[in-house]
Amino acid sequence: MSINMLTSVAEIAKNVKEILSEAEGGHDWYHIERVWKNALNIHQHEKKGDLYVIQLAALLHDIADAKFYEGDEAIGPATARIIMTKHQVPEKVKEEVIRIIENMSYRSSFSEHSYTSVELDIVRDADRLDAIGAIGIARAFNYGGFKNRPLYDPNIEPVEILSKESYVKNTSPTINHFFEKLLKLKDLMKTEKGKELAIKRHEYMCGFLEQFYTEVR
Numbered sequence: 001m002s003i004n005m006l007t008s009v010a011e012i013a014k015n016v017k018e019i020l021s022e023a024e025g026g027h028d029w030y031h032i033e034r035v036w037k038n039a040l041n042i043h044q045h046e047k048k049g050d051l052y053v054i055q056l057a058a059l060l061h062d063i064a065d066a067k068f069y070e071g072d073e074a075i076g077p078a079t080a081r082i083i084m085t086k087h088q089v090p091e092k093v094k095e096e097v098i099r100i101i102e103n104m105s106y107r108s109s110f111s112e113h114s115y116t117s118v119e120l121d122i123v124r125d126a127d128r129l130d131a132i133g134a135i136g137i138a139r140a141f142n143y144g145g146f147k148n149r150p151l152y153d154p155n156i157e158p159v160e161i162l163s164k165e166s167y168v169k170n171t172s173p174t175i176n177h178f179f180e181k182l183l184k185l186k187d188l189m190k191t192e193k194g195k196e197l198a199i200k201r202h203e204y205m206c207g208f209l210e211q212f213y214t215e216v217r
């Protein structure tokens with residue numbers, strides 16, 4: 001990477017940190033930083049993909065998540081564009097980063113999509129790793145608390161979620177989220193390093209769930 005790219009990555013990181021200073025705990029700067037590190041780690045093993053695009057997408061992927069903006073899906077890509085323009089990111093890179101952000105979230109995986117790229121696979125795996133394991137457990141309960149959802153409710157069974165609409169509308173207890181989404185992520189990983197890391201984190205979540213149900217039953 002050139003000096004210009006290195007400088008803009010560092011400056012954008014600083015900017016993102018400021019913008020997310022009041023964010024929900026599971027989608028704050030430290031989530032971004034973990035995803036950024038995961039993405040660098042995966043890229044090192046994959047040995048492909050443009051590192052500039054990967055880093056910018058990791059840094060900007062949750063800059064304005066629709067679920068915190070009444071479902072507005074345009075605000076994230078639009079905010080990312082403004083930041084990249086401010087930091088003089090070349091047009092071609094900007095377009096690639098925006099396309100990754102638009103296709104990265106779990107909810108967008110229900111829509112028909114035509115866009116695939118090595119960079120998208122790496123950044124999405126990096127983000128999904130942060131949704132599982134010990135950190136995934138912490139984030140899920142923090143998000144449930146933020147939304148004032150019950151931890152568990154023995155009268156509400158997990159449901160099979162098959163559409164973006166039912167995923168977005170779902171307000172079930174947080175423990176159900178493990179069955180509805182988090183336990184599925186391991187098999188959705190695209191990169192070798194992502195898969196390897198996901199297996200360990202997945203097993204940790206299974207142990208947690210076993211213990212959880214032993215205690216509550």
Ligand code: ADP
Binds near residue numbers: 067177
């Ligand atoms: P998306 O919004 O596409 O599901 P995110 O990657 O932003 O994807 O979701 C990130 C994290 O937010 C989840 O992994 C989880 O920790 C938390 N989260 C999202 N929805 C729920 C939910 N219904 N219950 C508990 N946690 C949730």
Ligand code: NI
Binds near residue numbers: 031035061127
């Ligand atoms: Ni994320």
